[in-house]
Amino acid sequence: MPTPENAQIADRFAELIRQSQDKLSPAEQRVVSFIDRNRAAALAQSASQLAADIGTSNATVVRAVQNLGFKGLAELRRLIATDIDRQPSSTENMRRTLAQVGESSELAATLVLESHLKALQALQEPDARTRLNQAVSCFASSERIVILGIGRAGPIASYVAVMFGRIGRRARAFTASGAGLADDLLDLRRGDVLVLLANGNPYKEAVTAIRQARLVGIQVVLVTESETSKIARRSDIVVPAPRGRTEHVSLHGTTMCVMEALVTGLAACDRDRTLLELDRFEDLRTQLGGRDYVE
The missing domain is CATH 3.40.50.10490 (Glucose-6-phosphate isomerase like protein; domain 1)
Structure with missing residues (x-):
């Protein structure tokens, strides 16, 4: 597995997670998933603070970080900080995305849908x-x-x-x-x-x-x-x-x-206000000729 310092890929942290899945226990996977969803916040949190937010032990956080290939949380933070500070352009981001999916429109659509699914799951917290x-x-x-x-x-x-x-x-x-x-x-x-x-x-x-x-x-x-x-x-x-x-x-x-x-x-x-206003809107739309426009 490549080390954090020389992993030259589009999303280095995500790739390290993918490569380390078999090494992570269920508890460690929860830790890694939380950090992945809250990368910027993780820059300012200690292992004990992360453990409290995730609902696990300090030792589990440390083991999860080490099983990703980092010596410790400080090294993980350096990788995340470097990625955040880079501020890549829209062209660079699109180039990385297209490099990952190749010429497959199916893979491109899947990447977008999986990204949205992951984001919506975070909103369930x-x-x-x-x-x-x-x-x-x-x-x-x-x-x-x-x-x-x-x-x-x-x-x-x-x-x-x-x-x-x-x-x-x-x-x-x-x-x-x-x-x-x-x-x-x-x-x-x-x-x-x-x-x-x-x-x-x-x-x-x-x-x-x-x-x-x-x-x-x-x-x-x-x-x-x-x-x-x-x-x-x-x-x-x-x-x-x-x-x-x-x-x-x-x-x-x-x-x-x-x-x-x-x-x-x-x-x-x-509720009453909402339904009253929507009734007024529908009435106005009817007076103006129905639905002959794009919603």
Whole structure:
């Protein structure tokens, strides 16, 4: 088995896990799976902290790390930190993904589906469910929901704003970048809640939006795969949304699932209001000629 220092593959940690499966006991597999799902968080946790989060012993964590081929947790952290710091481009990520699947469209589809399945399984964890519920409660007590999504997250933000509107909640999507976002941020007001769709290192739009939210005095809900980022530390509620395997093409299906879960959860908080607004929507759609448009 290659050592952590010289394993030259797209997702080195994932490959080490794959190669070591037969050596890992069920308890050790749980440890490795948890670290794999929470790589950024693992950088800041000791073996005893990981053991407490996973519900196992400190010795099991140490054995699991060593059976992956590392001398200790510090060596594992160096590998994960190196991968996170690299920040590969979209082209590099796609190149790695295509190198793994070759010319097989079936393998490519399987890779995407398995990545989403793994991400959705992570959302079944009690902590993730708790954060989802916290976000719904925050939305329920707000007067308006503002969703900030830049770049590829922009269409998701726009779609979710429409869905919140259909269940009777005032909502707006902020999708402008750079100086163009200034006019939008001026519209933030007390009674709003700001939802950020953001991953990775802080970018100026997110940082500025959080700063403006603090000036106005409103809560910030972050939907992200980077639960230990600087943006996460500045947010009130952090909802996990794993996007896919490290160093592979980024996937946004989980973000969409999380947001639709939040919309449906909010709808359930006030059933009568939701159904009344949907009846009004259907009536308006009928007046405008039925369903001759794309949903």
